[in-house]
Amino acid sequence: MTKYYDRLREVERYKAKFKENKQFVNDARKMSKALVDAIRLKDENFESLKSALVEVSGLKRSIPTERDAAVQEFLGKAFILTVDPSSDDDSDNKASISEQSQESKDGPGDAEESGDSDGVETQNDIVRGSASDEDDS
DSSP: HHHHHHHHHHHHHHEEEHHHHHHHHHHHHHHHHHHHHHHHHHHHHHHHHHHHHHHHHHHHHHHHHHHHHHHHHHHHHHHHHHHHHTSSSHHHHHHHHHHHHHHOOOHHHHHHHTOOSSOOHHHHHHHHHHHHHHOOO
């Protein structure tokens, strides 16, 4: 009978080991699912970060373009103010040019000295005038 009880205890130990191993397998399955979910989230985050990086890169490239446009606008306004310091914008400059044209028809003025037949001082006349000013000094 002792053999029977020894065998019974051995079976109980095997059952306990089997139950313990079964728990390990279940824990491993849960861990595996958690790892799969973590990898999936990592991949999703990586893709969103990659698209954000592409967007930032595009914005970075557009900054010099916007800066250049602002510089061109500033230079244009500076040129207009140089040509006609009394003008605040382009529309005033157009009126001023027509006034200069009218003045040149009425009587002698600076525009006639430039040699243009229409009496309007052009950008070329201004450049020639500033170049001759530099030669004088």
